[in-house]
Amino acid sequence: xxxxxxxxxxxxxxxxxxxxxxxxxxxxxxxxxxxxxxxxxxxxxxxxxxxxxxxxxxxxxxxxxxxxxxxxxxxxxxxxxxxxxxxxxxxxxxxxxxxxxxxxxxxxxxxxxxxxx
Amino acid sequence: xxxxxxxxxxxxxxxxxxxxxxxxxxxxxxxxxxxxxxxxxxxxxxxxxxxxxxxxxxxxxxxxxxxxxxxxxxxxxxxxxxxxxxxxxxxxxxxxxxxxxxxxxxxxxxx
Numbered sequence: 678x679x680x681x682x683x684x685x686x687x688x689x690x691x692x693x694x695x696x697x698x699x700x701x702x703x704x705x706x707x708x709x710x711x712x713x714x715x716x717x718x719x720x721x722x723x724x725x726x727x728x729x730x731x732x733x734x735x736x737x738x739x740x741x742x743x744x745x746x747x748x749x750x751x752x753x754x755x756x757x758x759x760x761x762x763x764x765x766x767x768x769x770x771x772x773x774x775x776x777x778x779x780x781x782x783x784x785x786x787x788x789x790x791x792x793x794x
Numbered sequence: 795x796x797x798x799x800x801x802x803x804x805x806x807x808x809x810x811x812x813x814x815x816x817x818x819x820x821x822x823x824x825x826x827x828x829x830x831x832x833x834x835x836x837x838x839x840x841x842x843x844x845x846x847x848x849x850x851x852x853x854x855x856x857x858x859x860x861x862x863x864x865x866x867x868x869x870x871x872x873x874x875x876x877x878x879x880x881x882x883x884x885x886x887x888x889x890x891x892x893x894x895x896x897x898x899x900x901x902x903x904x905x
Contacts, residue, residue: 710893719883719895720838733892768837782828783893785837 681786683769689792690759697755698789702771709752710783711744712768713737720768726752759793766790796821798886800896808904813874815899817884818866824886827867828893829858833880841882842869871901879903 682701690696702709707728712720723742724734728749738744741759746752756763767790770783797820807813819827825846830838844851844858844867851858855874860867871878884896 717898719898720893722892722894725892782840782843784840785830787837 681769681771681784683767683786683789685789686787687790687792689794691794692759692761694759695755695757696759696791697753698767698769698791699751699753700769700771700786701751702769703773703784704750706771706773706784707749708772709746710770710772711752711754712770714766714768714788715764723754756791759791761793764791764793796824796886796894798884798894798896800884800899802899803897804900804902806902806904807874809874809876811874813869813871813878813901815869815882815884815901816866817868817886817896818864819886819894820865821886822862822865824894826887827858827860828885828887829869830883830885831880832883832898838883874901874903876903876905 681703684699688696710725711723713723714720721737722735723738724744726746729746741757744754766788768788769786772783798817800817805813828843829841831841832838842853842856842858844860846862849860855872857870879902881898881900883898885893887893
């Protein structure tokens with residue numbers, strides 16, 4: 678499968694625990710995005726990377742959230758001291774705006790569904 | 795910043811009829827408008843997109859129109875089928891490539 682992959686697909690944790698999610702973008706894509714989606718809502722932008730640089734962060738991203746993309750390939754999203762309000766689907770997407778024909782289209786991974794008990 | 799409004803929130807059409815979903819955007823600098831289809835529990839899937847230098851684009855039963863002056867764009871699905879049932883999201887993309895999403899339209903195809 679050459680698409681965007683995410684791991685794990687499902688995560689159940691207790692309030693106060695830390696969780697980490699991984700995203701592997703399409704290999705030639707230099708931009709990577711994290712979104713959060715709750716039931717019945719559209720995806721909410723959290724942050725994005727161009728190569729290894731984190732270029733933008735949403736105000737939704739509290740200090741409990743941190744994202745990294747150390748080598749410009751895969752990315753991790755960590756949530757510390759999880760709260761019940763963190764329960765959502767966390768989606769990753771990637772794009773390659775400089776590649777001819779792809780026009781910056783964002784392609785999504787299957788998501789990680791987080792449930793905080 | 796950019797703001798995207800989408801209507802209606804729910805659309806129910808008879809199988810075989812057409813469906814139209816409309817979006818408006820606020821920032822005239824936005825230049826790329828994708829439409830995503832999301833089935834329950836699955837990832838958003840790009841179904842069609844349009845750039846600001848084009849007024850209309852068609853792909854089989856799906857078409858998108860863009861009116862730059864009025865800052866609105868629409869998704870048209872003809873000859874609807876049961877598998878078209880899903881939530882559809884419009885989005886606008888600014889020069890920094892951040893997607894601003896509409897609130898979504900739940901499309902229900904009645905047999």
